[in-house]
Amino acid sequence: MKHFLNTQDWPLDDLQAVIDGGKSFRGIPVHPHLTGKSIALLFFNPSLRTRTSFEIGAFHLGAHAVVLQPGQDAWPLEFEMGVIMDDEAEEHVQEAASVLSRYCDLIAVRAFPKFMNWQEDRQDKILNAFATHSSVPVINMETITHPCQELAHIMALQDRLGDLKGRKYVLTWTWHPRPLNTAVANSALMIATRFGMDVTLLCPDEEFLLDERYLSNARKNALETEGAFQVSHDIESSYDGAEIVYAKSWGAIPYFGRWDEEKPKRDRYKHFIVDECKMAMTNEAIFSHCLPMRRNVKATDQVIDSQNSIVLEEAANRMHVQKAIMCDLLGVPMTTNTHTQKDLTHASST
Numbered sequence: 001m002k003h004f005l006n007t008q009d010w011p012l013d014d015l016q017a018v019i020d021g022g023k024s025f026r027g028i029p030v031h032p033h034l035t036g037k038s039i040a041l042l043f044f045n046p047s048l049r050t051r052t053s054f055e056i057g058a059f060h061l062g063a064h065a066v067v068l069q070p071g072q073d074a075w076p077l078e079f080e081m082g083v084i085m086d087d088e089a090e091e092h093v094q095e096a097a098s099v100l101s102r103y104c105d106l107i108a109v110r111a112f113p114k115f116m117n118w119q120e121d122r123q124d125k126i127l128n129a130f131a132t133h134s135s136v137p138v139i140n141m142e143t144i145t146h147p148c149q150e151l152a153h154i155m156a157l158q159d160r161l162g163d164l165k166g167r168k169y170v171l172t173w174t175w176h177p178r179p180l181n182t183a184v185a186n187s188a189l190m191i192a193t194r195f196g197m198d199v200t201l202l203c204p205d206e207e208f209l210l211d212e213r214y215l216s217n218a219r220k221n222a223l224e225t226e227g228a229f230q231v232s233h234d235i236e237s238s239y240d241g242a243e244i245v246y247a248k249s250w251g252a253i254p255y256f257g258r259w260d261e262e263k264p265k266r267d268r269y270k271h272f273i274v275d276e277c278k279m280a281m282t283n284e285a286i287f288s289h290c291l292p293m294r295r296n297v298k299a300t301d302q303v304i305d306s307q308n309s310i311v312l313e314e315a316a317n318r319m320h321v322q323k324a325i326m327c328d329l330l331g332v333p334m335t336t337n338t339h340t341q342k343d344l345t346h347a348s349s350t
């Protein structure tokens with residue numbers, strides 16, 4: 001069964017094909033490729049972009065999306081095998097995934113870490129349980145990585161810069177009042193190195209490094225693509241000559257579950273904000289962020305609203321690439337064709 005859990009599992013050509021498919025959907029948004037199909041969107045966490053773009057994207061393709069929030073409007077779920085279910089959960093993922101597979105053609109899951117124990121969270125149990133017990137393809141809508149965001153990001157960068165190989169890319173940690181998920185940062189490292197860029201992970205100190213799994217993927221990708229990957233704690237040299245600045249905040253992994261101890265350390269690094277002074281050191285760098293983003297905390301108004309900011313383009317691309325992912329997983333050609341569009345135009349005018 002082919003799933004979309006991580007980009008690292010997919011060949012680069014297939015990722016580029018999905019991005020190209022997304023570009024063609026951008027030209028002709030309404031296209032009945034998935035008429036009669038359905039997708040269950042399971043949200044264990046809040047969302048604005050992901051929920052809206054999947055729901056509208058499915059609608060554009062003639063498919064129906066069902067949104068479920070386990071523990072709120074759907075039964076709370078159990079994910080451990082062989083347990084006595086005498087706590088909160090009313091249903092096991094074994095039945096939930098099997099039942100949804102009988103109603104739906106696709107299942108998509110958003111399940112952030114619980115932020116208490118990284119060794120537990122890094123197993124990505126909820127997503128993997130759905131992949132194991134579903135008989136239809138499963139899509140990761142953000143767990144400990146965010147692969148849909150990765151493709152939207154690359155699509156927006158390609159639109160502005162063309163070929164990305166060798167481009168100087170900086171993923172910078174930024175301050176935030178709360179510890180946040182490392183998913184987008186993990187994803188940014190993997191996809192930027194996958195596309196052969198010269199990638200710098202800029203973070204305050206070693207405690208803010210990402211999980212070794214993603215650092216090692218980034219090193220391996222950089223070797224394979226003849227790109228580069230390095231870690232820096234120096235703001236000036238990281239920004240110097242950068243062509244892309246991607247901002248993200250995340251909680252320091254050694255402090256998972258002990259956030260009161262991490263906060264005073266994190267609070268020393270508010271100066272990691274992306275501002276005009278730092279952007280002036282770059283080679284007219286493109287700026288982006290996955291959103292949502294607290295203004296004047298992670299980046300200043302001037303940076304977010306500048307001509308070089310692609311935050312809205314990247315967000316818009318989410319819908320386009322997700323349409324292509326849904327089609328690809330269901331074996332439907334991703335490109336639009338003009339005949340069908342003419343038929344639609346004709347149908348709507350008669």
Ligand code: CP
Nearest residue numbers: 047048049050290291
């Ligand atoms: N970038 C992103 O996934 O946005 P939401 O959390 O609003 O879905």
